[in-house]
Amino acid sequence: MTTVDRIPAQSHGVIALSASACTSCMICVRECPAWCIELESHDEEVTEPGARRPRTVSVLDVFTIDYGLCMYCGICVDVCPFDALAWQPDFDYASGSATGLVQGINELESWGKVRE
């Protein structure tokens, strides 16, 4: 569609997540002025070959952005120390219900993959 082609790649359409880069540090959740991010994680012990002792890593269970609340300020993108959040130009995610605007890990990741 011509309209979509005209949108710059860096435009602020939606915030996409790269779950593998996320360390569940909660900085985005705490900095969000609209409190629209929900994050839940649990710790797991990982033993790497040759390591002296097991390493504890956080595993992401839930990461949702409520785009009904999100004010598109981009603070979460700016504060993320691991670049797990990024702006993507997609805009076509209107919903028939307010709760339908809450997007989980799968949807947030799919936006990032489209442009990679």
Next chain:
Amino acid sequence: MEIGKEVFVTSQAPGNTLGPVTATLPSTRTYQVAADPSLRVQILDLGLACCALEVGSAIATGLLVETGLLAPANENASPAAGTTILLISGTVTDALAPAVLRAWEQLPEPKAAVSFGACANTGGPYWDAPTVTKGIDQLVPINIYVPGCPPRPEALIAGLVKVRDEIVVR
């Protein structure tokens, strides 16, 4: 409903010293669905805050027509036929909420409502403000919620397409 004239007056909010708030309904824009010319869509946008600029941008730049989804309505067709879409964009304060409700109630059937932007959807950045309605869906049945703060004009088009699809199916 008399469009373009002062048609509704809100109730007085407690502590309001400014007198009754009056508002003027903007003129409607009538389109027909390009794929089905018998289906007419009147868009009545109720711009309450900054989101209205994005709505204006979508309409002024001709995006609605350019995308081939809607076409300017045939002048000869009866204006009574077709669905009226109320596009609610912007921050709905509790003082203005009765006016929005009145606008919705005055619309002729069949009608649909679109909530445009975070403020209209849920209260958005004003989720903690005592004077802002936390989502216009508390008052008006919303067919489609368009996310964004503000949503792009293209997002409005995408939302209207979803409403149109809903109407076609119905």
